[in-house]
Amino acid sequence: MSTLTAPARPAPRLRTPRHHSVARPRRSPLLTVLTAVVLVYSLVPLAWLLINATKTQEDLFSSFGLWFGDSFSLWDNIVTTLTYDDGVFVRWFGNTVLYVVVGAGGATFLAILGGYALAKFDFPGKRGVFALVIGAVAVPGTALAVPTFLMFSQLGLTNTPWAVIIPSLISPFGLYLMWTFAAEAIPGELLEAARIDGAGEFRTFFRVSLPLLAPGIVTVLLFTMVATWNNYFLPLIMLRDSSWYPLTLGLNAWNAQAATAGGEAIFNLVITGALLTILPLVAAFLLLQRYWQSGLAAGSVKE
Amino acid sequence: MFVGPFMLVFALVFLAPIAYSLYLSVFRTQMVGGTTFVGLENYAQAFADPQFWEGLGRVSLFLLVQVPIMLGIALLVALAIDSGRLYGKSFFRISIFMPYAVPAVVAALMWGFMYGTRFGLVGNINDAFGVSLPNPLSPDLVLASIGNIVTWEFVGYNMLIFYSALRVVPHSLYEAAEIDGAGQWRVISAIKLPAIRGALVIATIFSIIGSFQLFNEPSILQSLAPNAITTSYTPNLYAYSLSFSGQQYNYSATVAIIMGLITMVIAYVVQLRGMRKEA
Numbered sequence: 274m275s276t277l278t279a280p281a282r283p284a285p286r287l288r289t290p291r292h293h294s295v296a297r298p299r300r301s302p303l304l305t306v307l308t309a310v311v312l313v314y315s316l317v318p319l320a321w322l323l324i325n326a327t328k329t330q331e332d333l334f335s336s337f338g339l340w341f342g343d344s345f346s347l348w349d350n351i352v353t354t355l356t357y358d359d360g361v362f363v364r365w366f367g368n369t370v371l372y373v374v375v376g377a378g379g380a381t382f383l384a385i386l387g388g389y390a391l392a393k394f395d396f397p398g399k400r401g402v403f404a405l406v407i408g409a410v411a412v413p414g415t416a417l418a419v420p421t422f423l424m425f426s427q428l429g430l431t432n433t434p435w436a437v438i439i440p441s442l443i444s445p446f447g448l449y450l451m452w453t454f455a456a457e458a459i460p461g462e463l464l465e466a467a468r469i470d471g472a473g474e475f476r477t478f479f480r481v482s483l484p485l486l487a488p489g490i491v492t493v494l495l496f497t498m499v500a501t502w503n504n505y506f507l508p509l510i511m512l513r514d515s516s517w518y519p520l521t522l523g524l525n526a527w528n529a530q531a532a533t534a535g536g537e538a539i540f541n542l543v544i545t546g547a548l549l550t551i552l553p554l555v556a557a558f559l560l561l562q563r564y565w566q567s568g569l570a571a572g573s574v575k576e
Numbered sequence: 577m578f579v580g581p582f583m584l585v586f587a588l589v590f591l592a593p594i595a596y597s598l599y600l601s602v603f604r605t606q607m608v609g610g611t612t613f614v615g616l617e618n619y620a621q622a623f624a625d626p627q628f629w630e631g632l633g634r635v636s637l638f639l640l641v642q643v644p645i646m647l648g649i650a651l652l653v654a655l656a657i658d659s660g661r662l663y664g665k666s667f668f669r670i671s672i673f674m675p676y677a678v679p680a681v682v683a684a685l686m687w688g689f690m691y692g693t694r695f696g697l698v699g700n701i702n703d704a705f706g707v708s709l710p711n712p713l714s715p716d717l718v719l720a721s722i723g724n725i726v727t728w729e730f731v732g733y734n735m736l737i738f739y740s741a742l743r744v745v746p747h748s749l750y751e752a753a754e755i756d757g758a759g760q761w762r763v764i765s766a767i768k769l770p771a772i773r774g775a776l777v778i779a780t781i782f783s784i785i786g787s788f789q790l791f792n793e794p795s796i797l798q799s800l801a802p803n804a805i806t807t808s809y810t811p812n813l814y815a816y817s818l819s820f821s822g823q824q825y826n827y828s829a830t831v832a833i834i835m836g837l838i839t840m841v842i843a844y845v846v847q848l849r850g851m852r853k854e855a
Contacts, residue, residue, distance in 0.1 A: 301661040308656045308668055311649060315672045315732060318686050325689075387582035402583065408840070409590050419819045419828050420593035420600060440589045448582065503679035505792050510820060521681040528685055529799045544689070547682040554677040562670065 326350055326548045330541045350545040357542055362549075364516060365523035369502060371434060372519055376441030377497040384444055384493050388451025389482060393459060406445045422510050436511035437519070441501050447493040454489030455482070491564035495557065502554055520550045600829040618830040627808040628831060632838075634719065635810050639787040642723040647779060650731050654738035655764060669739065673732035680729065684796035687725045688713070692800065713801035722793045730786070734779045741775035742768060777850030781843045788839045791816065811835045 327347040354362050391399060421440060422431065430436045459482050467477040483490075505521045512518060515526060528543050558565070604614045622628050653672060657665050675683065691698055691712040698712060712721040745768060753763050769776075791812040798805045807821070808814035811831060818828035 299661065300663055302663075304656055304659070304661050305663045308653055308662055311653050311731065312668055312671055314728065315675055318683075318690065318728065319674065319678075321690060322682075322686055383582040383585060406586070409586070417590065417593045417597075417832075419815065419825060419832060420597040421589065422819075423600075423825060424593060424596055439585070442585045443582070443589050499677060503681070505679070505681050505796075509795075510816070521679050524685065525681055525796055525799075528796075540689070543685060547685060550682055551678050555674060558674070558677050559670065 322544060322548050322551075326541075326545045328541060330539075346541075347545075350541050351549070354542045354545045354549065357539070361515070362520075362523065362546055365518050365520045366549075368434070368517060369519040369521075372437050372441065372504070372508075373498055373501045375434075376438045377494060377501040379438070379442045380444040380447060380497040380501075381490065381494045383442060384447035384451045384497075385483075385486065385490060387448050389455045389459075389478065389486070391448075391452045392455035393461070393464060393482075406448055409445050418506060418510055425511065431511050432513050432517065434517060437504070437508050437517075440507055441497075441504065444493070444497050444500065447497055450493055450496075451486070451489055454492075455486060458485045458489065488564050491561055495561060495565050498557065499554060520546070524550065597829040597833055600826050601833055604826050618827055619834070621827065622830050622834055627814060628811060628834075631808050631811040631814050632835075635788055635790055638719060638723060638790065639784060642726060643780070643783045643787060645723075646727045646731055647734055647776075647783060649727070650734035650779070651738055651776075653731070653735045654742060655768065657735075657739055658742040658768075659760070669736070673736050675729050675731070676733040676736075678729065680792040681796055683725055683729050684793045687721070687728070688797050688800045691721055713797070713804055715804040718797065718801055718804040722790070722797065725793050726786070726790075730783070734783070737775050737779050738772055741772035745771045773850060777847060780846055780850070784842055784846065785839055788812075788835060788842075 327345050327350070329344055329346050329349075390396070391403065417440075425431045425436050425439075430439070463481060463485075464477060467481045472480065502519075503521065504519065505525075508517075508519050508522050512522065515523070518526065524543060524546050527539055527546065530539065601618050602613060602616070604618065653668075656662060657669055662668055678686075710717055712718070749767050749771075750763060753767060758766065789812050790810045794805050794809045794813055795816075798809075805813075807817040812835070815828045815831045815835070818824045818831065
């Protein structure tokens with residue numbers, strides 16, 4: 274058995290030796306500059322966020338948006354953000370992590386099981402399952418949100434973490450990606466060999482298939498993480514109690530505070546909080562680049 | 577055995593709510609008389625509702641303008657990166673993709689601040705050059721401003737879908753084309769674009785669904801531009817306001833179902849058209 278458990282390793286990047294002029298052309302400064310316009314467009318708002326997170330509220334109003342103000346108060350802002358209102362930001366952060374770990378983790382797990390089964394087993398109703406799931410992608414969020422809310426409120430689930438977690442557990446896109454990936458990455462003969470060796474289906478799945486699926490799993494995990502981390506609509510309707518808010522709802526509440534009568538304007542905290550909210554995801558994407566890029570490339574083979 | 581858990585949760589969070597909203601949409605709850613079966617009356621009401629049509633018109637306009645611009649830019653960037661003619665292409669790829677990791681809430685807040693005339697960039701430019709740019713959050717321009725936010729968020733994501741599809745085009749095709757004396761543009765139009773048709777269709781369908789579901793960005797900008805964004809600005813926002821401010825659950829479910837049907841029909845037509853050419 275031990276020979277079958279290959280270590281998880283990302284699929285090697287396709288590096289076909291390229292032909293001279295079509296496949297390995299001269300580099301073009303003009304094209305680089307044109308593409309750089311899009312690059313600047315993508316990065317300027319992030320730079321704006323980073324720069325303005327270093328400003329006090331007075332500086333926000335008095336200094337130029339794309340350059341630093343008189344004071345450098347990034348550290349103060351971070352401390353105030355984390356401690357404001359008895360550290361409610363930390364609480365929201367914890368909630369978001371909870372929703373992401375359970376919701377995105379669960380969604381990935383279900384997508385792996387389902388995708389693997391769709392790719393590697395024949396069972397009655399397989400085509401029906403596929404048609405149903407693809408159809409589900411087209412159903413708008415609100416068509417589901419209102420009835421889901423009413424259903425959950427009758428079950429007594431609204432205003433609890435479950436109301437956010439349970440709907441996050443399904444990712445049709447994740448299932449589709451896992452399915453195409455499993456069809457490519459797991460040779461049927463390997464499963465046969467494992468079965469002949471007397472391994473049960475679950476053992477085969479955990480010892481043989483899971484390691485081979487690693488790049489696909491990272492990809493699906495990243496995309497479900499983004500979806501859960503960035504979720505706004507679902508918690509907005511499900512949660513009333515601000516102590517269960519995820520970061521996205523919390524930030525919006527802070528922003529809206531300035532508009533309410535008697536509310537204290539805390540734009541510097543909104544901006545610093547926004548920066549702290551996106552950092553973990555940006556870091557995850559940068560660190561796991563190799564995995565999700567090979568996972569995506571494999572997923573698109575089938576299209 | 578393996579599909580079981582997925583289908584179970586799927587039934588709970590997809591099928592049951594759909595069935596329930598169909599059920600809701602044929603009833604009406606009134607102060608006097610309680611809940612009564614009204615058949616298709618709610619649907620008739622929606623089709624005669626100017627607020628619904630206004631919102632639908634707005635997202636359709638958004639769809640027709642924003643989606644082609646966004647997908648066009650994404651495709652050009654994907655082709656540029658794939659052509660191998662760029663300096664530092666992996667830096668381009670990851671940087672342009674990065675906004676996708678930014679939550680819609682943060683993106684809308686951030687752009688909302690930048691649009692602002694108080695401490696935003698628009699205000700800065702006005703002060704610095706003594707000009708007065710039109711306010712991006714005014715009723716006339718706010719749709720374009722929302723379009724810009726959505727474009728910013730999803731250009732990189734779509735670019736990556738196209739780029740991944742381009743990566744798996746067999747290189748023998750390029751070599752054959754070169755032997756035939758085909759130039760870059762010919763290679764793009766005759767090999768690359770047909771090869772990624774599947775990805776183009778999928779990205780278009782996802783963008784159409786996204787446009788019709790437009791909610792987060794207008795809902796968040798609402799606090800910054802209360803006069804420009806009404807509670808029925810998009811059909812999704814309308815359905816939300818109907819149920820959570822107006823308690824009109826039955827009518828809200830009806831609006832949501834109509835939008836769902838329209839979305840599915842359009843997505844289906846796009847898919848049929850896209851796939852037919854492929855055959």
